Amino acid sequence: MRKWMFGLVCGFILTLLTAAVPSSTIQGTLFPSMVTIHNGKDVEAIDVSGDNGVINYKNKAYIPLRLFSEKMGASVGYEPGSEATNWAHKIDIYQGKPVIEWRLKRVGELVANCAPGVPFFISPGGAYENDQAFYAQIHNNMKEDISVSPIELTFQVRVKDGHEVVYSHKLPPFSGVIPSSFAYIASFTWDHTGMDGKEVPPGDYFIELVRPSTVNYQVLDNNEQKTVKIEREGGCNLGYYGVTFK
Known part of the structure; x- marks a missing residue:
């Protein structure tokens, strides 16, 4: 009886701990897509197969940022998280080429x-x-x-x-x-x-x-x-x- 009660209490505590700690991962599904960029008279299809796949998460489409940005004439700068950014990853999107002065x-x-x-x-x-x-x-x-x-x-x-x-x-x-x-x-x-x-x-x-x-x-x-x-x-x-x- 004591063993059964001990197991029940441990299971209850484990459930509480699991619920209290938020997960840092998400689950999405591949979203087969045909993507075409229309820029005035210019029309260009984007290959979103393989590693460039589009993901659906909570009914929103998530795209490869660099691929789409560069196809639309922008560029992307990336710096890993550091103490200066509170360990948040730094992403800069430049419309056209970044200005160098x-x-x-x-x-x-x-x-x-x-x-x-x-x-x-x-x-x-x-x-x-x-x-x-x-x-x-x-x-x-x-x-x-x-x-x-x-x-x-x-x-x-x-x-x-x-x-x-x-x-x-x-x-x-x-x-x-x-x-x-x-x-x-x-x-x-x-x-x-x-x-x-x-x-x-x-x-x-x-x-x-x-x-x-x-x-x-x-x-x-x-x-x-x-x-x-x-x-x-x-x-x-x-x-x-x-x-x-x-």
Whole structure:
């Protein structure tokens, strides 16, 4: 009798605990669909088979966000949850291409000293391992304030053990005044999607900033045209760096 009562009480407690703890999973069903995007005169069908299937949950259709966004001319940025976001995943949807702006920033001694004797340098930065944040910097290490002619730059990702380019994006050209010991920095993201529309496989890659070999400039209050070479000297002045995506 006592064993029977003990089992009944344990079962009752287990039922209460199960009911009190909400589940973090949902159950949905595949929703076979034919999806077509109508954009003016343009009509495009979307393949929602296989991994891109549509799911029905409580009579609502849930779609692959990136697939649909890109087909409608938008792009999607994703960052995993962190302490800054209370561990919520961060999803940004950009209608069209995200705006990339050059911002002026005073550069500290640590950055200036890693390229001693280099008067002017252009280099990439950011992304280590699976990070998605990148930047390009144009740094005036001269004693004079200068005005530079338009500088064309391209952010590029290529396979580390070869020359295959898996992603390429042209940055907005930069021109204008750069004060002494200041840099202009452009920040942007890349979601690891290659030019074929698929996520690049895990492995070793080079993050590269394709840059000119020389830059034309003028010292302020002086009309003389000058040219500075973009050398590969100094730790800050390399045009690329290696990264591993897992």
